[in-house]
Amino acid sequence: xxxxxxxxxxxxxxxxxxxxxxxxxxxxxxxxxxxxxxxxxxxxxxxxxxxxxxxxxxxxxxxxxxxxxxxxxxxxxxxxxxxxxxxxxxxxxxxxxxxxxxxxxxxxxxxxxxxxxxxxxxxxxxxxxxxxxxxxxxxxxxxxxxxxxxxxxxxxxxxxxxxxxxxxxxxxxxxxxxxxxxxxxxxxxxxxxxxxxxxxxxxxxxxxxxxxxxxxxxxxxxxxxxxxxxxxxxxxxxxxxxxxxxxxxxxxxxxxxxxxxxxxxxxxxxxxxxxxxxxxxxxxxxxxxxxxxxxxxxxxxxxxxxxxxxxxxxxxxxxxxxxxxxxxxxxxxxxxxxxxxxxxxxxxxxxxxxxxxxxxxxxxxxxxxxxxxxxxxxxxxxxxxxxxxxxxxxxxxxxxxxxxxxxxxxxxxxxxxxxxxxxxxxxxxxxxxxxxxxxxxxxxxxxxxxxxxxxxxxxxxxxxxxxxxxxxxxxxxxxxxxxxxxxxxxxxxxxxxxxxxxxxxxxxxxxxxxxxxxxxxxxxxxxxxxxxxxxxxxxxxxxxxxxxxxxxxxxxxxxxxxxxxxxxxxxxxx
Numbered sequence: 001x002x003x004x005x006x007x008x009x010x011x012x013x014x015x016x017x018x019x020x021x022x023x024x025x026x027x028x029x030x031x032x033x034x035x036x037x038x039x040x041x042x043x044x045x046x047x048x049x050x051x052x053x054x055x056x057x058x059x060x061x062x063x064x065x066x067x068x069x070x071x072x073x074x075x076x077x078x079x080x081x082x083x084x085x086x087x088x089x090x091x092x093x094x095x096x097x098x099x100x101x102x103x104x105x106x107x108x109x110x111x112x113x114x115x116x117x118x119x120x121x122x123x124x125x126x127x128x129x130x131x132x133x134x135x136x137x138x139x140x141x142x143x144x145x146x147x148x149x150x151x152x153x154x155x156x157x158x159x160x161x162x163x164x165x166x167x168x169x170x171x172x173x174x175x176x177x178x179x180x181x182x183x184x185x186x187x188x189x190x191x192x193x194x195x196x197x198x199x200x201x202x203x204x205x206x207x208x209x210x211x212x213x214x215x216x217x218x219x220x221x222x223x224x225x226x227x228x229x230x231x232x233x234x235x236x237x238x239x240x241x242x243x244x245x246x247x248x249x250x251x252x253x254x255x256x257x258x259x260x261x262x263x264x265x266x267x268x269x270x271x272x273x274x275x276x277x278x279x280x281x282x283x284x285x286x287x288x289x290x291x292x293x294x295x296x297x298x299x300x301x302x303x304x305x306x307x308x309x310x311x312x313x314x315x316x317x318x319x320x321x322x323x324x325x326x327x328x329x330x331x332x333x334x335x336x337x338x339x340x341x342x343x344x345x346x347x348x349x350x351x352x353x354x355x356x357x358x359x360x361x362x363x364x365x366x367x368x369x370x371x372x373x374x375x376x377x378x379x380x381x382x383x384x385x386x387x388x389x390x391x392x393x394x395x396x397x398x399x400x401x402x403x404x405x406x407x408x409x410x411x412x413x414x415x416x417x418x419x420x421x422x423x424x425x426x427x428x429x430x431x432x433x434x435x436x437x438x439x440x441x442x443x444x445x446x447x448x449x450x451x452x453x454x455x456x457x458x459x460x461x462x463x464x465x466x467x468x469x470x471x472x473x474x475x476x477x478x479x480x481x482x483x484x485x486x487x488x489x490x491x492x493x494x495x496x497x498x499x500x501x502x503x504x505x506x507x508x509x510x511x512x513x514x515x516x517x518x519x520x521x522x523x524x525x526x527x528x529x530x531x532x533x534x535x536x537x538x539x540x541x542x543x544x545x546x547x548x549x550x551x552x553x554x555x556x557x558x559x560x561x562x563x564x565x566x567x568x569x570x571x572x573x574x
Contacts, residue, residue, distance in 0.1 A: 103138045115564040120554040126561065128548040129474035130569060133485040139544060144475040148549035151524030152414045153533040154465035157458060159407045159496065160480065161447045162422050163489040172198035172400035177392045182217055190223040193348065194391065195258025196431045197231055198400040199421035200409065202261055203283030203351060209398045210355040224361035225348055229341065231257035231431040232424055238437040255420040260344045267320065269294060269302045270330040277324035286349030286363065291319040300328035304335055341365060404492045411496040411522050412504035416464040423463025451483055465524055477533050477547035485545065494520055497534045500566065510563050514539060514570035521566065530555045532562050538572035
């Protein structure tokens with residue numbers, strides 16, 4: 001067996017009862033077989049301790065020579081281990097020429113076969129690859145060289161790339177800039193709000209920021225509030241392979257550089273003592289009248305729709321109808337009833353006024369250059385961002401959560417909007433230079449190459465998994481995961497993954513059995529896709545990297561197949 005670099009900290013973490021997370025960033029390593037072999041050979045050449053009982057001085061000299069002889073290999077191994085994945089790990093076992101991969105376990109485990117037999121999914125539509133993070137030969141493989149739609153397991157790739165390329169200290173920035181001068185608390189001109197891609201920006205944070213600005217120096221705006229969302233430049237072609245957003249599907253909203261609450265309007269409904277239920281909107285919207293026609297009575301139904309009005313109308317009415325019983329309690333319903341730009345504009349106006357500020361003008365969008373028509377080819381590949389005019393001096397900044405917190409939310413809750421915004425943030429020069437889909441895709445491909453992933457083995461488009469162009473080979477996903485285990489950001493990444501039976505998208509799955517608390521997995525689902533990717537600690541304490549995907553119309557009924565696979569790995573004694 002070839003010499004292998006064995007990191008000390010992750011090895012300790014593999015012991016039973018230990019967490020499956022290594023201790024980054026410092027993970028010293030050494031090449032155990034080669035160092036011991038060199039050490040023994042050096043001892044023999046130096047004349048001891050074999051071949052009789054040496055003197056004390058001779059033994060010291062022999063040991064010293066042996067250590068010096070073995071040291072270069074240990075140092076070289078440590079250097080290779082510390083490098084953040086410029087090439088595949090030395091213990092990566094590539095597939096054979098015909099696509100078949102030798103594995104430690106032949107065939108599928110019985111629990112997986114039984115679960116698969118209860119679905120209508122052919123075995124050819126299931127792809128999987130499982131390999132211990134510290135072993136050269138995979139445990140199990142099936143269709144591992146076929147490319148499958150990744151669904152939300154694409155977020156594994158997006159968040160790993162972001163942690164590596166942007167760094168844990170990275171934050172999105174929303175900026176306030178003045179187009180005029182302030183005198184006695186009044187701005188003679190416009191207030192420019194520049195979006196920096198913060199898809200996690202909430203109305204509560206914006207309201208607090210506005211209140212801080214007003215308490216210091218800026219209470220009245222003599223002109224307009226101008227919204228600048230030029231940091232993202234996307235075309236219709238860029239969205240072609242992702243599902244279109246709709247009123248009942250707000251999680252499909254397109255990314256926006258100045259988005260508020262994921263572009264989602266939340267309607268809160270609660271029982272009331274009168275004839276009508278209690279209604280409120282979050283965020284509050286300027287120039288919007290809420291028409292309440294939700295009667296107290298049987299049922300828990302509330303439906304919202306806009307009254308007919310011209311497309312450029314400023315005043316709008318939102319009519320809510322339905323029935324709400326006392327037993328329904330308080331409930332929040334999410335809708336995508338406005339375009340992201342219209343929602344943000346109305347919310348900014350409403351929040352500025354709610355915080356106590358005065359606005360003489362309106363909330364408007366900053367004018368932009370006409371987008372350049374994209375040529376034929378990959379979505380986003382030819383799109384060019386308009387060149388923005390220089391910005392006025394910075395007045396105040398609102399920072400997002402740190403990147404580890406963003407990654408935690410993206411992976412635990414499978415936040416599509418945040419994942420797509422994070423993917424765009426990889427675009428070179430962002431946010432000074434507007435991000436395009438093509439530039440971010442190209443940088444992702446470059447990063448995958450630095451990780452030793454062959455071209456085409458993993459393809460990321462939107463970064464969220466909503467696009468069906470996001471495909472990957474199970475073997476390549478595990479290769480990436482095994483490298484991630486030894487990365488300096490390993491703890492941040494593993495802690496972001498849902499835990500079986502405990503939290504995130506796995507809170508309701510595998511709640512009993514060997515996988516509870518031992519499987520750290522990103523889940524993925526589309527109408528015809530079910531997928532998992534992450535790590536499982538077996539009963540023996542060994543950690544396995546796992547990628548399993550099902551692409552078939554009956555995939556929703558095959559979630560139990562993936563759970564059976566995870567539980568089988570968790571129960572292993574090897």
